[in-house]
Amino acid sequence: MNLLTLNTHSWLEKEAEQKLQQLVEKIIEADYEVIALQEVNQLVDSVIVSQSELIGFCPVSGQKSIHEDNFAYCLVKKLAMKGRTYYWSxxxxxxxxxxxxxxxxxxxxxxxxxxxxxxxxxxxxxxxxTRKLLIGNTLFQGKEICVVSTHFSWWQDENSGFAFEWHQLEKRLLTETNPLFLLGDFNNPAQEAGYSLVEKSPLALRDSYSIAKVKSGEATVEQAIDGWKENTRKLRIDYIFVPATSIVDAYQVVFDGKNGPVVSDHFGVEIEITKF
Known part of the structure; x- marks a missing residue:
């Protein structure tokens, strides 16, 4: 099973349409089973799409209307035009x-x-x-799995910011019986306080980077960006956490100018996993 996570920065990017097309081409090439995207935007005042046009859409309770410029909707439409069908939320x-x-x-x-x-x-x-995370249960080779697209706040202290949000998600996921995959922008660098909370969680997750047999790339942010305006370091803040029993064959940073064009202010992460 191969998975991708990417903070898209969507319509805030220069040449956003071109970068969307590059994302489409990479998805077709890699043929991902599951994709998690963050900073997926639509204009507040753009046109709402009718339900009949939302092919493959899997809504949540209290669903916010999808607009014609919703980045995920545009992505799924372009993929469908290339013969690739994805269900999406x-x-x-x-x-x-x-x-x-x-x-x-x-x-x-x-x-x-x-x-x-x-x-x-x-x-x-x-x-x-305000942080709202997306939890989805889906199938892989007939087996149910739980996948989460995450976009957390930054570390503040042990009671607020990331720590508060992590404990809220953790409480919810402790009720899950399916294997857990957490993908996204955690806004907390590897080996620092927020990262340690995840590693020590009773959810029994492992950072796919740390257990991958083969690794290509590490940092997912290499410059000052929104939310990290004073940054001068190479940061690994985008992750795919997998069940502790997983075998991760390969981990690769993508959309970094080496493994695919740069399409966002974050690089993406993809993994190939054979056991979980």
């Missing part, structure tokens, strides 16, 4: 840059039963600190 976390409804998306080759949960201390959509 999206929901909004908050308003970004005053003009976008920003959220997370999941794509799977098999149908999704999806749920969006607020994990942040605030649930005000006008507050960029």
């Amino acid at each position: 999206w929901d909004m976390s908050h308003i970004g840059y005053d003009i976008y409804e920003e959220g997370n998306a999941l794509l799977s080759k098999n149908p999704l039963t999806s749920e969006a949960i607020v994990v942040s201390e605030t649930s005000n959509y006008q507050d960029y600190r």
